[in-house]
Amino acid sequence: MKVGVPKETADGEWRVALVPDAIGRLTEAGIDIVVEAGAGTAAGFPDDEYREAGASLGTPWDAEIVAKVRKPSEEELASFRSGAVLIAFLEPLTDRAGIDRLSERGVIAFAMESIPRITRAQAMDALSSQATISGYKAAILAADRLPRFFPMLMTAAGTVAPAKVLVLGAGVAGLQAIATARRLGAVVSGYDVRPAVREQVESLGATFLDLGVVGEETAGGYARELTEDEQRRQQEELERRIPEFDVVITTALVPGRPAPRLIPEAAVTAMRPGSVIVDLAAEAGGNCELTVPGEDVVREGVTILGQTNLPSTMATHASQLYSRNVSALLRHLVVDGELTLDWDDEITAGACVTRRDEAEVPA
């Protein structure tokens, strides 16, 4: 069984799907790896390291399985053989047309986003591994752009008050942002609509910001979208509370939906000049009304960072973690060197996004 690892071609994508460290265990499981020349270079993994680990260098597209980070471009799609297996982030909830193109091409596609969030699949949970990086990097970016210290300092030149940081949305990324901002010495508050989160925020030494708007947790642990009235109340409360903070990091997402609007323009302009907003939901449209996805904007002295794909900016560790997730899925799908697609298995069936015919067969 051969797995091909192409060099990523999406703009600004520096990650790679498998790192040299993963090759040994995959080879032991009967999986040979073919890496495209230069695939790991941008992430800090030169071709020689892949060779030394036991991979071969060559065209990845002839392999039975192709492991990628991002969905294939049109050109890459044309390189797939019918019946090939693809593993990547495929945006199944927001890019239906892309999934249909994969189906038409005869590709059996597994979306990393669709791996069920069950204990057995934790090692494959790439949404979590990459969100951990985004949360960490968001706090670092905020500290870098804020013209103030994060920690309290007592110096001969006087005492400096610590920065006040608010994290909106306390899922995987938000909790990591809270933990990182705390380690840097800021005074941190967190908020989420899922009631279960209060305890997690407090266990990290942060204060839970009570806005009086409580949502619900749906199956899989995700938030449901707020009603219009709840959204309005949430925005009004945040407009009142946000000016207390020097930094706001927003991470609120509802799967398959545009990011919820949490911060109206009025709340931004009420912040002190020099304040920083990092909007991790930029890719889904942004939690802040003034966010421009992919750009930094300054409005009335407030900097709003709308960078997308923060994991790529930490490509070495992002690839290392993603590679573990992909390896775990590969070892799940390949048994004794043979591709074994057990459609009765919750992980295999849940993650495959191109099984139109089979999906219609009643369970």
Ligand code: NAD
């Ligand atoms: P996510 O990226 O979908 O959303 C980020 C956060 O935004 C969530 O905490 C969500 O509640 C919050 N949010 C949504 N709308 C909001 C609003 N209007 N205002 C404020 N906050 C809002 O979520 P995620 O980080 O992927 O995590 C979702 C859940 O899945 C968490 O409970 C997490 O612990 C759980 N999880 C479970 C497993 C597992 O069991 N294997 C693995 C990872 C995560």
